[in-house]
Amino acid sequence: MPETTPSTAHQFETLSQQRDADIAGMWIFLATEVMFFGGLIMCYTFARYSYPQVFEAASHRLYVGYGGTNTAILLCSSFTMALAVRAAQMGDRKWLLRLLMATIGLGLAFLTVKGFEYHTDYVEHLVPRLDFRWEGGESPHAELFFWLYFTLTGLHALHVTIGICVLGTMAILAGRGRIGEIPVEIAGLYWHFVDIVWVFLFPLLYLVGHRS
Numbered sequence: 001m002p003e004t005t006p007s008t009a010h011q012f013e014t015l016s017q018q019r020d021a022d023i024a025g026m027w028i029f030l031a032t033e034v035m036f037f038g039g040l041i042m043c044y045t046f047a048r049y050s051y052p053q054v055f056e057a058a059s060h061r062l063y064v065g066y067g068g069t070n071t072a073i074l075l076c077s078s079f080t081m082a083l084a085v086r087a088a089q090m091g092d093r094k095w096l097l098r099l100l101m102a103t104i105g106l107g108l109a110f111l112t113v114k115g116f117e118y119h120t121d122y123v124e125h126l127v128p129r130l131d132f133r134w135e136g137g138e139s140p141h142a143e144l145f146f147w148l149y150f151t152l153t154g155l156h157a158l159h160v161t162i163g164i165c166v167l168g169t170m171a172i173l174a175g176r177g178r179i180g181e182i183p184v185e186i187a188g189l190y191w192h193f194v195d196i197v198w199v200f201l202f203p204l205l206y207l208v209g210h211r212s
Contacts, residue, residue, distance in 0.1 A: 014088040024212050026186045029131040030193050033159075039198055040155070044204060046146045048140075056143035059208035061126055062166035066117040074195045081191045088184035093174055096184065098170040105190065107164040114157050121146075149205055156201060159194045166190065 041057055048055045083101035118127075125133035134142040166187050173179035 012131065022182055022186055023189070026189050030189065033193060037152075037155075037200075040152055041200065041204065042150075044152065047144055047148065048204075048208070051138065051141040051144070054136070054141045056208050057136055057147050058142045058149075059206065061124065062149070062206050063117065063120065064118075064206045067126055067202050070113050071104050071198065071202050073110045073113065074198050077103050077110070078192055078195045081188050084190045085181070085185050088174075088179070088181040093177055097171055097174045100167050100174060100184075104164055104167050104171065107160055107167070110160055111157060111164075114153065152201055152205065156194070156197055159197070163187075163191050163194050 038045045080099050084096055084103060087093075087096040087099055122130065123128055125131050128143045128147050128150070130148070132139075132143050136142065170179060170184055170187055173183075
């Protein structure tokens with residue numbers, strides 16, 4: 001099936017104008033996401049400096065191997081996503097589809113590792129309200145750390161899941177030759193944002209203190 005030429009919506013005079021408007025809209029959306037995650041990170045930072053010893057002890061209960069593996073996975077996915085955007089710009093539908101599928105696969109790998117990590121946390125009784133156990137002192141503050149940990153990483157995992165769904169839609173359209181470079185570029189901005197959020201979460205949560 002031949003590829004379709006991207007069309008300009010009626011409210012725009014040129015395709016370039018439409019592209020600029022679409023990208024500006026995505027940046028505005030990402031700005032609201034920055035404020036959302038920024039508020040949560042500020043809450044975590046305030047609590048960490050309020051209870052530094054117990055937060056460091058709680059961070060020791062996380063496995064840096066899981067977090068480090070997921071960091072590597074997302075960095076690789078940013079690379080494949082950037083290549084996918086380039087393939088869309090070059091009009092190479094075959095490589096666009098391949099690179100989108102590779103990015104989706106890496107996203108699924110991230111969620112799989114996160115699932116194993118959450119299972120480990122559950123087995124070790126680190127999930128708040130679900131038979132949470134803390135042998136050291138300041139148990140409520142340790143539980144607060146894990147509330148923030150699950151909130152931040154859980155919301156991030158939700159954003160990864162949404163990104164996978166978006167990229168899946170892009171891949172279907174790319175396979176049918178019905179997608180231009182603008183939607184892929186916008187999806188790429190979202191995916192890179194999700195990766196950047198994790199780059200902040202990894203040291204904040206795992207590197208206060210860690211075990212191998």
